[in-house]
Every structure is written in C-alpha cells, then in structure tokens.
Amino acid sequence: MKLTDLTRHRAMFVWLVALLVLLSACSPAEERAAPDPEPGASAAQPEADGTTCAAHAAPKEQCFICDPSLREKGRLWCREHDRYEDRCWLCHPELEDKDRLWCTEHSLYEDECFLCHPELLEETSEPAEGATGSSTTSESGGSTLMCNEHGVPEEECGICHPELLVQDPSRPGLKVRLASEASAAKAGVVVRTPEVQQMEGGVGCFAEITFNQNKLAKITSLVAGVVKSVKVDLGSQVDRGDLLATVTSETIGEAQGAYLQAVTEKELRRKVFERERDLLAQRISSEREYQEAEAAHQASAAAVRQARQRLVVLGFDESQIAALTDQQSMPGVLELRAPFGGEIVERAAVQGAVVDVADVLFTLADTSVLWGMVNIPESQLSRVHPGQDVKLTVESLPGQMFPGTLTWISASVDKRTRMAQGRVEVSNAGGRLKAQMFAHAQISTSKSDQAVVVPVSAVQNVTGTPVVFVRTSIDLFEARPVTLGAKQNGQIEIASGLRPDEPVVVAGGFALKSQFLASRLGAGCVDD
Structure with a gap:
C-alpha cells in the first residue's frame, strides 16, 4: 500500500514539471528573446489613447487585424483566417517563403511586422495607417493572385470576397464557380439572352x-317646402335643363307673386310716363307731372329687377322666369333642373317629403x-x-x-x-x-425603343445592389451589378451593365446568389 502511494506522488510530480515546461514553451517568442529596452525605446510605440489590443498585444490605434479601416488600401483580406490574402498560407501555400521568419501572432513576416518591430515605421517615408510599408507587397512579382479553390483571380472571386461587389462599370463583376458542370442544371438555372423592345420608364x-x-353638382331646394314630384331615379342619365323634381313652397309663391306684381306695376307706370310725355309735348301737362311720372316708372323698373333677382337666388333660370311671366308655370312651385348632363349618383328626394333650406335632394355627376x-x-x-x-x-x-x-x-x-x-x-x-x-x-x-429587357426573376438583390448573373462558361457565372430602368408586365429594363448578346440567368438565380454569399454564411475558400 505504501509503495503504491509513493508511485502516485512521483507521477504527480512528473506531471507538474511537464506542465511548467509546456507553459514556458508557449510563451511568445518576442517575450522570451526580447532584449532589454534601450533608453527612449518606449517612445517608438506611441499610444494615443493609452489602450492596447489584448488579443494581439498591440496599440489599438495600430491593430489592423481588429480594425478594417487600418488595413492597406486595395489589399485583399482573407476573412476566414484574419490576415492579408497574400499572407494566407492556408489559402495560398505556394506563396510562402520558408526562408523568412514568420510572426505567428500577426500573420506577417517578421521583417515587415511593425506591431512587433515598431522601428519599421520609422524606416518608411510615408507610413500609412495600418499599412506595413513597402515590405508588405506580395512577393508574387506583380502577377495576379489566383484563388486556387475556384480558379479565378482573388480580386474577382465572389465566393471568397463578396464584399468587393461594387457598381463600377470600369471593373469586372465577381465570379461564381459552381461545384461541377452539372451543378447549374441540377439547381434549375435557366439561361437566355435579353430581349430588346420598347419600354416606358415611369x-x-x-x-x-x-x-x-368640376362636373359634380349637389341639387338643393334652397327653400323650405314639400316635394311635389320626383322625375328621375338613381342611375338616370339626364341632359342639361332636364326636370329633376318640383317643390311647393310658400316662400316660392310669395317671390313669384312679388315678381308678377312688380311687372304689372312697371307696365302701368310705363303707360303713365308715356302719356305725360305726350301731354307735355302738347303743353297740356306740367313739367312737374312729367318728372313724377318718369320717376315712378324708373322705380317700378327697379322693383322688377329686385323681384327677378330674388327668383334667380331661389333657383329660377331665365326660361322659368319667362314662363312665369307668360303664366305658363304653376305659382308656388320650384322646378329643380339639371345644370349639366350626367348621371344621378345620389337621391334623397321622396315625393311628399318635407325639405328644409339647403337639403341635398340629388347628386349629379358627369x-x-x-x-x-x-x-x-x-x-x-x-x-x-x-x-x-x-x-x-x-x-x-x-x-x-x-x-x-x-x-x-x-x-x-x-x-x-x-x-x-x-x-x-x-x-x-x-x-x-x-x-x-x-x-x-x-x-x-x-421612353426607349431599344431597351434591354429581362424577366424580373433575373434580377437578384445582393446587399442592396441589383445584380444579374451572366454565364461565362458552363460552370462559371459573373455577378454583374446593373442599373434598373422601367418595369412593366413582369419585365424590367436594364439601363446599364448588360449587353443584349450576353447570356443571363433568368431562373434559378437564387441558387447562384446563395453560392455567392456562401462565405458570409460560414463557408470559405478552403472549406470542403
């Protein structure tokens, strides 16, 4: 029993020693081999805000790994492995220079890692924010960086770099490579050339x-009374001046009587005036009597005009007033007539109903x-x-x-x-x-007579940008940003970005869009 306990204690001691050795081996290389700082060396790493990126042991104002705005402009970034594309040996193992020391913490060569060696910033004449200077340029000798997984240039690989999709006619669209030549048919992708036809934008x-x-009328009685008769119904087509209804009213009778009385009085005063004028010419009548007759005649004419105007206000037109004078209309009755031709669209008039002032009896519309x-x-x-x-x-x-x-x-x-x-x-x-x-x-x-037109289904919305997929080979498609124009009858005009002779996907485009956005869903260029 004692021998077993001694063996267990020895095993635990050996395990602890091994753990300490392992921890010391995992310490950062720059921590184990860092020389003593020289006087003034601390000034080589200015920290504007006094904060440090704990994940990468670098000032936050210089950590281009965490802050995309600090990365070198125009240089592709591998989002799957958080490093520059031309320093990603997982995607491009052929680019690795094994004779140069490698900074595993910042995914750069040691001779260009300015986070580990801030003195490199002093050696460059124009140290851009987050840039690694001239030493970070890819050693590919200026040749195009290819995406080995999809067989297209990295800067055109839509699967690896969908963020490069921009609406810029000067640069090519992004390429989408399918898994095999049969993939398009299996996904239901249908391709055809656009149509050229007349299209109206709007x-x-x-x-x-x-x-x-301007052709709507509310027909009212304008006076209180009783509806005597109704001549039209809902939906009736009427012409201007047609009789719609009649209303009996005491007010109407009084106005008609006053007008007839004024007309009679005017006729009497006219005859008196003409007689006095003749008598004055024969020096039988005096000047005073002539002037009195003339004044009475003018007053009677004014009374007629006043009585006539009252009838007009009550809704009588010229023909109705003339008929009243000729004793051809019924006293005390207001005739409601159509002011223009149209259709009776509303009716409230009922024979025998009592109506008040301004009650709407009909609505007439053209x-x-x-x-x-x-x-x-x-x-x-x-x-x-x-x-x-x-x-x-x-x-x-x-x-x-x-x-x-x-x-x-x-x-x-x-x-x-x-x-x-x-x-x-x-x-x-x-x-x-x-x-x-x-x-x-x-x-x-x-209006355009030569508009390039595709079905609406051909246009996909990719992060707010309208895109069509143009086939360049049997398994390769180009995601092309386009400018849209008019839309009608299930067709949409492509104002710019597509030629009439280019084969475009008109069905099954969503499958290509999903492949295009695969890296944003977690799949990358080195995933199976």
Missing part, C-alpha cells in the same frame, strides 16, 4: 378613383371623365410634372388599361407619409371605372 404609385369635382388621386413619393417628385401621360390599371378589371393625363401636383408633402398628392384626369367613356375604386398608376417619365 413612376408607379397608388391611386383612388373619384368623381370629377362620369365620362373621372379623377384618379395619386400619391407620389417625395423621392420621385423631381421626375414628374403636369402634362405627363399616365396609365391606370384596376385589379378588378384585369387586362384593361385606362389612359389619362397628370393635371395637378400638390404644393405640399404629407408630413406623415412623405407623399405629395396628384390628380389624373382619365376617360371613362364606357363607364367601367367607378368612384372609390383603388388603382395603380404608372406616370410615364421616359
């Missing part, structure tokens, strides 16, 4: 159909021309102006298009929706459009 917005307010009230986004206001052509479509009327014209744009923008209201006048000769219908309006802003 601004799409929602609209609501309303009655033309439905041959309606309004489409559109809501235009603030960001699109610079593209639209009155006079532009507009096409309206309604979901309940599929396959039908209604042309119109933009006639007005609001002078203000809604503070909540950030939209400005506009008005479109649209023809409705067939009566198919109804008020309060919702519609989609396309305001035409441009």
Whole structure:
C-alpha cells in the first residue's frame, strides 16, 4: 500500500514539471528573446489613447487585424483566417517563403511586422495607417493572385470576397464557380439572352378613383317646402335643363307673386310716363307731372329687377322666369333642373317629403371623365410634372388599361407619409371605372425603343445592389451589378451593365446568389 502511494506522488510530480515546461514553451517568442529596452525605446510605440489590443498585444490605434479601416488600401483580406490574402498560407501555400521568419501572432513576416518591430515605421517615408510599408507587397512579382479553390483571380472571386461587389462599370463583376458542370442544371438555372423592345420608364404609385369635382353638382331646394314630384331615379342619365323634381313652397309663391306684381306695376307706370310725355309735348301737362311720372316708372323698373333677382337666388333660370311671366308655370312651385348632363349618383328626394333650406335632394355627376388621386413619393417628385401621360390599371378589371393625363401636383408633402398628392384626369367613356375604386398608376417619365429587357426573376438583390448573373462558361457565372430602368408586365429594363448578346440567368438565380454569399454564411475558400 505504501509503495503504491509513493508511485502516485512521483507521477504527480512528473506531471507538474511537464506542465511548467509546456507553459514556458508557449510563451511568445518576442517575450522570451526580447532584449532589454534601450533608453527612449518606449517612445517608438506611441499610444494615443493609452489602450492596447489584448488579443494581439498591440496599440489599438495600430491593430489592423481588429480594425478594417487600418488595413492597406486595395489589399485583399482573407476573412476566414484574419490576415492579408497574400499572407494566407492556408489559402495560398505556394506563396510562402520558408526562408523568412514568420510572426505567428500577426500573420506577417517578421521583417515587415511593425506591431512587433515598431522601428519599421520609422524606416518608411510615408507610413500609412495600418499599412506595413513597402515590405508588405506580395512577393508574387506583380502577377495576379489566383484563388486556387475556384480558379479565378482573388480580386474577382465572389465566393471568397463578396464584399468587393461594387457598381463600377470600369471593373469586372465577381465570379461564381459552381461545384461541377452539372451543378447549374441540377439547381434549375435557366439561361437566355435579353430581349430588346420598347419600354416606358415611369413612376408607379397608388391611386383612388373619384368623381370629377368640376362636373359634380349637389341639387338643393334652397327653400323650405314639400316635394311635389320626383322625375328621375338613381342611375338616370339626364341632359342639361332636364326636370329633376318640383317643390311647393310658400316662400316660392310669395317671390313669384312679388315678381308678377312688380311687372304689372312697371307696365302701368310705363303707360303713365308715356302719356305725360305726350301731354307735355302738347303743353297740356306740367313739367312737374312729367318728372313724377318718369320717376315712378324708373322705380317700378327697379322693383322688377329686385323681384327677378330674388327668383334667380331661389333657383329660377331665365326660361322659368319667362314662363312665369307668360303664366305658363304653376305659382308656388320650384322646378329643380339639371345644370349639366350626367348621371344621378345620389337621391334623397321622396315625393311628399318635407325639405328644409339647403337639403341635398340629388347628386349629379358627369362620369365620362373621372379623377384618379395619386400619391407620389417625395423621392420621385423631381421626375414628374403636369402634362405627363399616365396609365391606370384596376385589379378588378384585369387586362384593361385606362389612359389619362397628370393635371395637378400638390404644393405640399404629407408630413406623415412623405407623399405629395396628384390628380389624373382619365376617360371613362364606357363607364367601367367607378368612384372609390383603388388603382395603380404608372406616370410615364421616359421612353426607349431599344431597351434591354429581362424577366424580373433575373434580377437578384445582393446587399442592396441589383445584380444579374451572366454565364461565362458552363460552370462559371459573373455577378454583374446593373442599373434598373422601367418595369412593366413582369419585365424590367436594364439601363446599364448588360449587353443584349450576353447570356443571363433568368431562373434559378437564387441558387447562384446563395453560392455567392456562401462565405458570409460560414463557408470559405478552403472549406470542403
């Protein structure tokens, strides 16, 4: 039993000694071999904010591994292994120079690691932030750095470097290499060349159909009374001047009587005036009597005009007043007539009903021309102006298009929706459009007879950038940023970035987009 305990204690002692040796061997090389600092050496590592990157034992203001803004501009970065692409031996083992010392902590050669050797910054004439100076340039002799996994230049490899996708016509798009030549067919990728056709650019917005307010009338009685008769019904088509209803009213009778009395009085005063004028000419009547007759005649004429104006205010037109004078109309009855041709869209008049002043008995609308009230986004206001052509479509009327014209744009923008209201006048000769219908309006802003057009499914959104995939070989596709134009009937115009003769993916593009973004999902260029 005692021999067993002694053996156990010896084994524990040996294990502890081995652990201490291992820990000392794992200490950083610069810690074990660092020479004593010379006077003033601490000034070689200025720390502006007094903080240090604990992960890489370097001032935070110089740690290009943690801060992407400190990295050398234009130099590719391997995101899978956190180092420059031309210093990543896992991706590019052929680039490693085994005769040069390697800093494992910062993934640079020792003779260029300015984090371990800050004196290197003093040797460079223009030490850019985070740059490693002229010594960091790839020793590839200026040749293109290739992605061994996908067989394309590193700067064009979309799978390894999707962050390089930019909308810049001067540089090629990023390449996406599939696993095999059969991968595209298995993923359902369909390729065809774009179409060239006429395309109209425009601004799409929602609209609501309303009655033309310039051809909408509320028919009222203007006086209290009783509805004597109703001559029209809902949906009746009427012409200007057609009789709609009659209303009996004491007020109407008094106004008509006052007018007839004034007309009679005027006729009497006219005869008296003419007689006094003749008598004065024969020196039978005096000048005073003539002047009194003239004044009475003028006063009677003024009374007629006043009584006539009252009838006009009550809704009588010239023909009705003339009929009253000729005793062809019924005293005490107000005739309500259509002010213009149109359709009775509302009716409240009922025979025998008592109506008050300003009660609306009918609503008359000319439905041959309606309004489409559109809501235009603030960001699109610079593209639209009155006079532009507009096409309206309604979901309940599929396959039908209604042309119109933009006639007005609001002078203000809604503070909540950030939209400005506009008005479109649209023809409705067939009566198919109804008020309060919702519609989609396309305001035409441009027109092209030779537009490059692809299906909407061909365009993929990659981190906010519209992209199409152009096939360059059976298993290689180019992610090409494009500028979009007009969109209609499931087709979209490619304003720039694509030629008519280039084969573009029109179906199955999402599979290529997923492959393009594979590295962002955790897969890299050296993953199986």
